[in-house]
Amino acid sequence: MSPAQESKPDRRPPYQHAADELRRDILKGRIKPGEQMPSIRELQDRFGVANMTARSALNVLRDEGLIYTIHGRGSFVADHDTTGQFGIDYTPPAWYLANAPKAPEKAKEPEAKPDDTEAAGATLTDLLTALRDEIRALSADNQDIRQEIAALKARVEADERS
Structure with missing residues (x-):
């Protein structure tokens, strides 16, 4: 997590902070596609949060399409290609896009007619x-x-x- 500015503290809920850290781990390849996510207990210990807070963090990642859950087995990182692009239903949240490192811009293709x-x-x-x-x-x-x-x-x- 990037440190919050002293003059403007980050007031997002703890589950968002946990989701941010896990998202970074996935996007940087620390947790690879197909690998199992840490258990709820491990997330509780890592982030110092309650059970439901850890579950909420996983729910955020599941809603974004970064992970999927198999009942009775756990949560796993969704498959993505070698460029780091996830499935077609992955939509990063706006606040993540605002803080994500910028990639070099490519030449734009002409817009297709609707x-x-x-x-x-x-x-x-x-x-x-x-x-x-x-x-x-x-x-x-x-x-x-x-x-x-x-x-x-x-x-x-x-x-x-x-």
């Missing part, structure tokens, strides 16, 4: 987001089924021994 492509893009974005969520849910279901199969195999082996 037409039905914007509407089609929004529909495609919604479809891709829904597909991504479905794939994540199916992945979690797949893990659950694998665990059930392993438990059944262990039970069958135990029955055969007795």
